Structures are given as C-alpha cells and as structure tokens.
Amino acid sequence: MExxxxxxxxxxxHPQAISFGPGRPYEGLFEVERIGYYLDAYQRHLSEELGRTPDEVRTLLFQYGRTNGQIHELVARALRNxxxxxxxxxxxxxxxGCQEGMFIALRALFRDPSDVLLVSSPCYVGITGAARLLDIETVHVPEGENGVDPDVLQRTVAELRAAGKRPRALYLVPDFSNPTGTCLPxxxxxxxxxxxxAEDLLLLEDNPYGFFTRTGSGLPTLKSLDTRRRVIYLGSFAKTCFPGARVGYVVADQHVQASDGSRTLLADELSKIKxxxxxxTPAISQAVIGGMLISHDFRLREANKPAADFYQENLAVLLDSLDRLLPPEKREAAGIHWNAPEGGFFLTLTLPVPADNALLEESAREHGVIWTPMRYFYPEDSGGQNQMRLxxxxxxxxxxxxxxxxxxxLLERSCV
Amino acid sequence: MExxxxxxxxxxxHPQAISFGPGRPYEGLFEVERIGYYLDAYQRHLSEELGRTPDEVRTLLFQYGRTNGQIHELVARALRNxxxxxxxxxxxxxxxGCQEGMFIALRALFRDPSDVLLVSSPCYVGITGAARLLDIETVHVPEGENGVDPDVLQRTVAELRAAGKRPRALYLVPDFSNPTGTCLPxxxxxxxxxxxxAEDLLLLEDNPYGFFTRTGSGLPTLKSLDTRRRVIYLGSFAKTCFPGARVGYVVADQHVQASDGSRTLLADELSKIKxxxxxxTPAISQAVIGGMLISHDFRLREANKPAADFYQENLAVLLDSLDRLLPPEKREAAGIHWNAPEGGFFLTLTLPVPADNALLEESAREHGVIWTPMRYFYPEDSGGQNQMRLxxxxxxxxxxxxxxxxxxxLLERSCV
Structure with missing residues (x-):
C-alpha cells in the first residue's frame, strides 16, 4: 500500500486533475435514503418470514452475534441465483469486507514456513499485503494477455517443489482482474x-467485478465449475452493494483437519480465527446488506444492471476515445497499445517509455490527468515498468x- | 475460546437454567427505533456542523473511508469528557470492535521472536487468543485480590530479561476486570x-466496564495519568453503546520508528496494518455510534447512568442474596468466599471443591444455574480450579x- x-x-x-486512479465504485447510484429502507426490509424479513419476536430482532441487531455471520442464508440464495x-x-x-476474508483464509491455510502463496501477477495489493502481515512467502506467477497461464503455473509449482517449498494456493481474479482487466478464458x-x-493446490477466487459486463456475456466462475472443493470463493459486496458496509464473505466448503485432529469444515476453522x-461482522452492516439482497429478490446481478450499463458506457467511451485520438497506425508507430476488456473497472495501457512517478507527476501537472503506475502491482519494481492502470x-x-x-x-508529448 | x-x-x-455465564450487556435498554435516529443525528452533524454537502455525506456513508476511521474527533471529545x-x-x-484494536496493536508491537506479552492473569481470552493467532509468546502474571501486583510484575520482567526475552507490554483491565471483577487501586x-x-514496558489498558460503578466512585484510568506515553488505551463501545455496532478504538499516541526508519505515530503504523x-471500520456502524455520541452531547458516562444503575442493582442483589443465604460463619466453615467488586459485570466465587465441567454440568441439570469455570481464563488448567466467574x-x-x-x-449440596 505504501x-x-x-x-x-x-x-x-492536483485536485482538478481527472483521475483514472481510484478503483472505487461510482457514487451517483447510491442513495442515502435507502439505508433506512434496507434496514426495515431486513427487520421485516426477520419478523415476517422467519417469525422472530421483537425481542429476538433486537438481539440480532444490537447484541454480539454468530461469528460466521447472520445473513449467510441470504447470501447463499443470491449466490445460487x-x-x-x-x-x-x-x-x-x-x-x-473481502479483505478480512482473505486475511483469515491465509491465516487458516498457511501454517508451515515452507508454505508458499502463488499470486497471478501483477496482483491486487490487498492479498500481497495480507500475506506480508502474516509472514507468508508469496511467489508471483506472471500473467499473459488472458490472465494466468496454466502451463506457467505448472512449471512454477514444479520449481517450488524442487526447492523444498509447498505451493499451497493460487490467488487470482479470473473476471476483469485488478489491475490489468484481463479475463481468464x-x-x-x-x-x-x-x-x-493434480497438484493439490487451492484456488483463491476473488470476484468483485464479474457482474460488470454485457448481460449474458460473463463466464462461469471457477467456484461454479468446482466439483472437487478446490476453490475458496472470496466474495465482496463493495462494488455490487456499496463499500461503506464493509461486508464480504468466504465460501469455504473444504473439509480440513482441526487442531484437535478431527475433520471439520474450513469455514469452522475460519470462524475460530475471525x-x-x-x-x-457488525450486525448493522449485515442488516443493510441483507435488506438489499431481500429487496432485490436475491438477484444482485439484475439489480446491478444500471451500474453495469454505466461502467460499460465508460469503457466504451474510453476505448473509442483512445482509438479515435490515437488510430492504429499512429499508436503502432509509437509503440503504444492497450487491452480491451469486455467489462470490469480497469484496463492496461502500455507505452514505449517508463510509466513511473516522474511521468505521473508531469501528467498531473502539465496535462491534468492521473493514472496508476502498473509497477505498483509488482513486487520490488520487477515488472509493469512501461504500463499504466486506467x-x-x-x-x-x-x-x-x-x-x-x-x-x-501526455502520450503525444512523451512517446509519439 | 474452545x-x-x-x-x-x-x-x-439446559435452556431453562439461569445463566451467570455470558458477559453480554443487558438488552432491555436497547431500542431498535433508535438506530435510524442515530443515523440521522450523524448526518445532521455532517451537514449542519461540518458543512458537508449532500454528495460529501453520501461519500462518507457509502464509500471506502479513512483507514483510521471517520468519527475519531467525536470519540476524542467523549474521551475528554x-x-x-x-x-x-x-x-x-x-x-x-476492541478485538481488532488488540489484534492490530499486538501485530504492530511484537516483531521479534524474543518479544513477550505479559497479561494480568486470569485473563480475558480475547487478548490471549489474538496473541496465539500471531504466534506471540504470552506470560501470565498472577493477580492478587487487587489486580496485578507491581512487585510480582517487576520480578517477572527481571526473570524474563535474564532468560533473554524482551517483555514488551502488559495487558490489563484495571477497572472491574474480566474475569475476576478486581479493581487496581x-x-x-x-x-x-x-x-x-523504568522497564521500558507499554501498558495495554482495556476499559470496557469503567462506567458501571456508583457515580463518582471510579478511579482515573491509567491513560489519564499517563504523562510519558506508556499507555495504549483500548476502547470499546460494546457495553456503553451496543455490541452489534462492533466499534472500538485505540489511542496510540506513541512515537515509533516506521519501517522506512522515519519517526511516526504508532496510530499510523496501526493504520497500515488495519x-x-x-x-x-464500516461507515454505517461508525455513523450509528457517532450519532449516539452526538445525541448524548459526548458524555457517554452520563448516558450510561441507567445502565450503571441497573448493573449496580444486580450486583447488590447478588451480593445480598449470597450473604443472606450463606451468612459469614456458614460460608467460612464451608471454605466458600467471594469478592465484592464495586462495579462491573463480574465477580469471583471460590469453593472448597473443583469448579470444573462436571460440577457445571451438575449445576445446570440438578440446580438450573450456569456459571463459567474460572480455569477457562488460565493457560492449560494452571489456575482457578476452585473458582467460578459469575x-x-x-x-x-x-x-x-x-x-x-x-x-x-448447588453449594450446599457440594461443599457445605
């Protein structure tokens, strides 16, 4: 993060600069008035659907609650739909939030100093930061244009094994990855x-952006294809509901050995850590998110149609503008190119010159536009030198x- | 916790048994209708007092927020009052919640394997559990009737130093400790x-129960007496507002060395970890607690007067009932005694026989009353064998x- x-x-x-920096959701679709509405919807659900008494509702909202959450059944319904x-x-x-989910999942899975976390690289800093906090060794597996390459992964696993390490899990964002915008075919x-x-690996699938594509064009998540409980699914409501609730979740249906030797669900081990x-997780936050799920009939993808349309328009405007202002011959001659994701929040632009802090400073000062150097998402300046995340x-x-x-x-001045 | x-x-x-087990606050004083009221109060504060625009209010409630929180100034005002x-x-x-505060404080302070956390013993399981999660060595410093004994602490520190360890901090609850109810004079x-x-120790002062005593009878907190920034104050709103918000705080005003060698505030190091x-911390939860602080004119002690009176009455009823039913000669003959805290949620009852799981089971089944074996608050059955927490x-x-x-x-059947 530093x-x-x-x-x-x-x-x-440079407060007046236009910033392609933050990966925050657009705020124009949030309505303050809805918070009370969602809280009410959740309370009605408790009393009318589940038959809870007023005293029980009060307990659920005000008191300490179940460690693994109180809206787990509502989340499961939305996941199915x-x-x-x-x-x-x-x-x-x-x-x-998803961050706590990543943190406790890493703490549960990584116990031996020889355990290694693999990450599809370049990589979201939340997972590498959590691993650093827990003193977990992280190995970056370089992505191609279509995300992580299974052949590269297999070679990396073999090399680590040969070096006496145990590759334990691979973290990836298969849909419209942060930071690159790539999508795994x-x-x-x-x-x-x-x-x-085959390699006894777990896959940590993080999916904050999957809804934000053209209707019907999304690919199935790894978890929905997972017949052998190889996938730990890291869910977030930060982009599909709102970040201020800080509600996320983990699907951890693996059977593992508990500290007393008995077989147990990984979710129960996560509970002990959490x-x-x-x-x-705060009951008030869960109540608001629960109310949103109920109000949208447990169909968040549909509820996010306006948001998806909005981000799709932004994506189209960005790609069209770049294409119009830097037509193919011109950008090819200059050594500039970018990817064209079908959804998500991000794209990658590659230049013939370093996209470093100096260029960022010049960009903000002289051109009034801000972006994120891609090198921030690599360990110790090991990649992305000529790239920006937009x-x-x-x-x-x-x-x-x-x-x-x-x-x-900026590009015409610096590269063309 | 296990x-x-x-x-x-x-x-x-035994759902019909009366339970002296849970350390939860009484729920009869919570009102579901107040949640919306507090949210409104916080929004009015943002717009009317701080002059925030409707868009800015929306951002504060819905968006990612400042890592170290958005109600820090409100909390500081309440702490002063x-x-x-x-x-x-x-x-x-x-x-x-206070739990995250303990967790990130431990993670920030303990980096070397020779660092040792001292805890006033018997001890709240939240701190020892967090230390275990972070592989931090914990040493129990036995309490006397008046909490931790400075002489015992000093000897323990010397012994640890002689053994090549570095005692880094002492965790304690000076006011009406959980589990014993003791108060540090x-x-x-x-x-x-x-x-x-003198010993270059930090004190981790946890104070969830300080308000729950007779008006004017409380002692000053360690932090209010701390002129040399030796105290890290762990604050909780779980008992003074409500647990479901999961809002706590840390006062970390120490100057420390950052990872890049510069001098920085410990609070900023905690921020990186958090x-x-x-x-x-969820904005919605902060908004509700912020609204409570505002509504009570930043005087939570006064706002908690009804709760303090309620707990005082329970304490008086418990002490009077025990005294009436087991008058001094009778209980002395039987080897039964208990402490008489002036406030808080807990007291300690000592018997002449083991207060173990077998006795607890019998107590619930035959007598319809439940309590917590004190041994749960010691490491590996090392103390409290004949005691119960009520x-x-x-x-x-x-x-x-x-x-x-x-x-x-139960006592008459088992001990008298």
Whole structure:
C-alpha cells in the first residue's frame, strides 16, 4: 500500500486533475435514503418470514452475534441465483469486507514456513499485503494477455517443489482482474481446476467485478465449475452493494483437519480465527446488506444492471476515445497499445517509455490527468515498468472522454 | 475460546437454567427505533456542523473511508469528557470492535521472536487468543485480590530479561476486570506507570466496564495519568453503546520508528496494518455510534447512568442474596468466599471443591444455574480450579435473586 502514497499525494496536489486512479465504485447510484429502507426490509424479513419476536430482532441487531455471520442464508440464495454456486450456508463466513476474508483464509491455510502463496501477477495489493502481515512467502506467477497461464503455473509449482517449498494456493481474479482487466478464458478455467486437483493446490477466487459486463456475456466462475472443493470463493459486496458496509464473505466448503485432529469444515476453522480478529461482522452492516439482497429478490446481478450499463458506457467511451485520438497506425508507430476488456473497472495501457512517478507527476501537472503506475502491482519494481492502470469506475462518461483527451496529450508529448 | 464450547453446550442443553455465564450487556435498554435516529443525528452533524454537502455525506456513508476511521474527533471529545483523557484525534484508530484494536496493536508491537506479552492473569481470552493467532509468546502474571501486583510484575520482567526475552507490554483491565471483577487501586496505578517507564514496558489498558460503578466512585484510568506515553488505551463501545455496532478504538499516541526508519505515530503504523485486515471500520456502524455520541452531547458516562444503575442493582442483589443465604460463619466453615467488586459485570466465587465441567454440568441439570469455570481464563488448567466467574450483566434483578438461590442450592449440596 505504501507505494500508493505517491499516487495519493499527486492526487491531493492536483485536485482538478481527472483521475483514472481510484478503483472505487461510482457514487451517483447510491442513495442515502435507502439505508433506512434496507434496514426495515431486513427487520421485516426477520419478523415476517422467519417469525422472530421483537425481542429476538433486537438481539440480532444490537447484541454480539454468530461469528460466521447472520445473513449467510441470504447470501447463499443470491449466490445460487447470480452465479449458479450451490453453497451450503454453513460453509459461508460473512466477513468485514473481502479483505478480512482473505486475511483469515491465509491465516487458516498457511501454517508451515515452507508454505508458499502463488499470486497471478501483477496482483491486487490487498492479498500481497495480507500475506506480508502474516509472514507468508508469496511467489508471483506472471500473467499473459488472458490472465494466468496454466502451463506457467505448472512449471512454477514444479520449481517450488524442487526447492523444498509447498505451493499451497493460487490467488487470482479470473473476471476483469485488478489491475490489468484481463479475463481468464473458459478452457483455462477448466485447466486450472484440473491442475489444482493434480497438484493439490487451492484456488483463491476473488470476484468483485464479474457482474460488470454485457448481460449474458460473463463466464462461469471457477467456484461454479468446482466439483472437487478446490476453490475458496472470496466474495465482496463493495462494488455490487456499496463499500461503506464493509461486508464480504468466504465460501469455504473444504473439509480440513482441526487442531484437535478431527475433520471439520474450513469455514469452522475460519470462524475460530475471525473470532480473534473482529469477533463478528457488525450486525448493522449485515442488516443493510441483507435488506438489499431481500429487496432485490436475491438477484444482485439484475439489480446491478444500471451500474453495469454505466461502467460499460465508460469503457466504451474510453476505448473509442483512445482509438479515435490515437488510430492504429499512429499508436503502432509509437509503440503504444492497450487491452480491451469486455467489462470490469480497469484496463492496461502500455507505452514505449517508463510509466513511473516522474511521468505521473508531469501528467498531473502539465496535462491534468492521473493514472496508476502498473509497477505498483509488482513486487520490488520487477515488472509493469512501461504500463499504466486506467480505472474507469469513478468518473462520469464526460470525464472519461475529457480524461482520454488529456491522456493522449501526455502520450503525444512523451512517446509519439 | 474452545474451552468456552462446553459452556455453550451446557447452555443449549439446559435452556431453562439461569445463566451467570455470558458477559453480554443487558438488552432491555436497547431500542431498535433508535438506530435510524442515530443515523440521522450523524448526518445532521455532517451537514449542519461540518458543512458537508449532500454528495460529501453520501461519500462518507457509502464509500471506502479513512483507514483510521471517520468519527475519531467525536470519540476524542467523549474521551475528554468521560475520562479526562486528552487524545489528539490523529492518535486514534477506530476499529472493528476492541478485538481488532488488540489484534492490530499486538501485530504492530511484537516483531521479534524474543518479544513477550505479559497479561494480568486470569485473563480475558480475547487478548490471549489474538496473541496465539500471531504466534506471540504470552506470560501470565498472577493477580492478587487487587489486580496485578507491581512487585510480582517487576520480578517477572527481571526473570524474563535474564532468560533473554524482551517483555514488551502488559495487558490489563484495571477497572472491574474480566474475569475476576478486581479493581487496581490508585497507588498501584501510579506504581505501574513508573515501572513501565523504568522497564521500558507499554501498558495495554482495556476499559470496557469503567462506567458501571456508583457515580463518582471510579478511579482515573491509567491513560489519564499517563504523562510519558506508556499507555495504549483500548476502547470499546460494546457495553456503553451496543455490541452489534462492533466499534472500538485505540489511542496510540506513541512515537515509533516506521519501517522506512522515519519517526511516526504508532496510530499510523496501526493504520497500515488495519488496511490489510479490514480496510476500514464500516461507515454505517461508525455513523450509528457517532450519532449516539452526538445525541448524548459526548458524555457517554452520563448516558450510561441507567445502565450503571441497573448493573449496580444486580450486583447488590447478588451480593445480598449470597450473604443472606450463606451468612459469614456458614460460608467460612464451608471454605466458600467471594469478592465484592464495586462495579462491573463480574465477580469471583471460590469453593472448597473443583469448579470444573462436571460440577457445571451438575449445576445446570440438578440446580438450573450456569456459571463459567474460572480455569477457562488460565493457560492449560494452571489456575482457578476452585473458582467460578459469575456474570450479572445479562439477567434481570429477579433472575439474579433466583439464580443466587439456585447457586446456593448447588453449594450446599457440594461443599457445605
């Protein structure tokens, strides 16, 4: 996270610049008035659907609660509708955002100093940061244009084994990855699941952006294809509901050995850890998210159609603007290119020159546009030197168009 | 926590038993309708007092927020009024309950394998559990009737130093400790602060119960006496507002060395860790607690007067009932005694026979009364064998009186 400080400094020094930096969801679709509405919907659900007495409702909202959460059944219903994932509610752990889910999953899985976490690289800093906090060794598996390459993964696993290490799990965002925007093709998903079984690996599937594509164009999640409990699914409501609730969840349906030697559900081991980190996820936050799930009939993908359309428009505006201002011959001659994801919040732009802090500073000062150096997502400056991450989620279409114009101004001055 | 499983099992097998088990706050004083009221109060504060625009209010409620919290200034005001603690809001970290505060404080302070955490023993399982999760060595410092004994602490520190260890911090609950109900006298508070300075120790002061005593009878917190930044204050709103919000805080005003060698505030180091555990404390929860602080004019002690009176009555009923049913000669002859705290949620009852799971089972089945074996709060059955923790916070006065009658039935059968 510390590498992000420079980005934050630049942003605060140039408040008028258009920023392709933050991966935050667009706020124009949030309505403050709805908070009370969702809280009411959850309370009605408790009393009318579940027959809870007023005293029991009060206990559920005010008191310490079940460590693994109180909306696990509601989340399981939405997962079935939205992703075709059949999750036993008992295998679900409701967490303080996806970040806590990653943290407790790592703590549960990694106990031996020889255990290694593999990450699809470049990589979201939340997982590498959590691993660092827990002193877990992380090995980056370089992505291709279509995300993690199963062959590269297999070679890396073999090398680690030969070096006496135990590759334990691979973290990846198969759908519209942060930071690159890549998407793992269906055959690679199947390969990955086979490889996980053959190599005794777990897959930590993080899926915050899967809804944000054209209707019907999404690929099945790894978890929905997972017949052998190889996938731990890390769920987030930060982009599909809102970040301020800090509600996420983990589907941990693996059978594992408990500390006393008995067989138990991984979710129950996560529970023991979560109890020592946050006790339980705030009931008020769970109530608001629960109310949203109920109000949308447990179909968040459908509820997110307006948001998906909004991000799709931003994506189209950005890609069209770049294409118009830097047509193929011109950008090829200059050595500039970018990927064209079908959804999500991010895309990757590659230049012929370093996309470093100096260029970012110049970009903000001279051109009024901000972006994230891709090198921030690699360990110790080991990659992404000539790339930027462009995030389109926090801007309006007009800002995206103007931001693209300014960005091309920078590119023409620096590279063309 | 796993030792608590037996208690939970017994409780679920005997739902009609009166339970002196849970340390939860009494629920009769919670009102579901107030949640919306507090949320409104916080929003009005943002717009009317701080001049935030509707868009800014929306951002504060829905979006990712400041890692160290958004109600830090409100909490600082309440700390000044309620405890006479002058805390710079920048030194405050708003956490997901006090538990996250303990967890991130331990993670920040303990980096070397020779670092040792001292705990006043018997000890709240939340701190020892967090230490275990972080592989931190914990040494129990036995309490006397008045809490931790500074002389015993000093000897323990010397012994650890001689063994090549570095005692880094002492965790304690000076006011109406969980589990024993003991209170650290004022001279011992001063001694402890001097010792901390002389021995280069930090004091982790956890204070969930300080308000629950007779008005004006409380002692100053260690933090309010701390002129040398030796105290890290662990704050909780679980008992003074409500547990379901999961909002706590840490006052971490120490100057420390950051990983890059520069001097920084400990609160900023906690922030880096918190970002990797939960990103930030849920805005909705902070808004409700912020609204409560505002509604009570930043005087939670006063707002908790009805709750304090309620717990005082329970305490009086319990002590009076025990005294009436087991008068001094009788209990002395039988080798039974208990302490008489002036406040808090807990007291300690000592018997001449083991207060173990077998006796607990018999107590629930034959006498309809449940309590917590004190041995649960010691490491590996190393103490408290003949003691029980009685918690009076979750019952009505009538239940306390009837529970005392049943408890004496058990004692008469087992010990007298």
């Amino acid at each position: 590498v992000m400080n420079f980005l934050n400094e630049v942003t605060s020094r 939205d992703e075709g994932i059949e999750a036993d509610p008992q295998s679900l752990v409701v967490t303080v 269906l055959p690679a998903r199947h390969r990955l699941l086979e490889l996980a079984e 109890g020592m980190v946050t006790v339980n 995030s389109l989620s926090y801007l309006t279409p007009d800002q995206v168009a103007e931001g693209a114009r300014r960005l091309v101004g | 030792v608590m499983n037996f208690l939970n099992e017994v409780t679920s097998r 309620d405890e006479g603690i002058e805390a710079d809001p920048q030194s405050l970290v708003v956490t997901v 004022l001279p011992a508070r001063h001694r402890l602060l001097e010792l901390a300075e 970002g990797m555990v939960t990103v930030n 918690s009076l916070s979750y019952l009505t006065p009538d239940q306390v009186a009837e529970g005392a009658r049943r408890l004496v039935g």
